[in-house]
Amino acid sequence: MTAVGVRLDHLAIAQQYAAAPEQWPVAPRFSPVERWYHRLAVTDDYEVWLLTWLPGQGTEIHDHGGSAGAFHVFQGTLVEDTVANSRGGARVVSRELGEGAGRRFGEHHVHRMTNLSTQPAVSVHVYGPALTTMTKYRLGPEGLEILTVERAGSEW
Template identity: 70%
Template sequence: MTAVDIRLDHLAIAQRLAADPRAWPVMPRFHAVDRWYHRLATEPDHEVWLLTWLPGQGTDLHDHGGSAGAFHVFSGSLIEDTVTLSPGGPPRVTARELGEGAGRRFGTRHIHRITNRSDRPAVSIHVYGPALTVMTRYRISATGLDVKTVERAGSQW
């Protein structure tokens, strides 16, 4: 695994890119069925993705395979549901709305889902360090948090 500079501020990178959309190599696109995404940059210690979200579009519960990161809402509004695990107790899901201009950092063990529950399209910028190689998708069951799938970069996204 590539070493990551823990001083790297993923949110600052996302905000810097959001400040100059004319420099993006592609303009955001929207697809009626699925979220659209495009990798904006790949660096030795991080990568940057541009994502679009029509109303109702979202992810399932997932982690980032040990990568830390951040995301910034360029336009629109997104809801992030974050999972907290407590020994012996059921998983707890906490919702947070992030509007245009808002962002948040997350660590290497972060499990969440993001959804556009508004009536407007949304655009966001996501930064991961190191670059994503694997993502685990989860479901909450009566017994706790269960692994649904493990997806690998290059073959499944």
């Protein structure tokens, strides 16, 4: 258990897992039908996921149900679009993250990730606490509109 007042460095944890692929319980797999993912570890304070992305694969706009976290690009290149509601609609900021790049995010982070390159990508994600829900959104005229709320154990 984490000591009171101590904040975990989710990006450092993702980088540690990315630095030791020989210790992953599974090798990355790729599916042309949907993104592949596998939980590598779970503790009282966080969980670690391995995700693969073929060219063109991506997520919908989503949050992490109040969990903070980070991701590290192990292989390839991913584009992250962060989304924030502002007056008059939503503001979208895109950034490309190549192999070795990573990013931390807070509890209220809303984004989508996509492999816009021509090569497969692999990433390691850490969420703390472990994910219990994820809300999916769409961009509407007034900003973010909720589409669905998915629950751990039933939708993933």
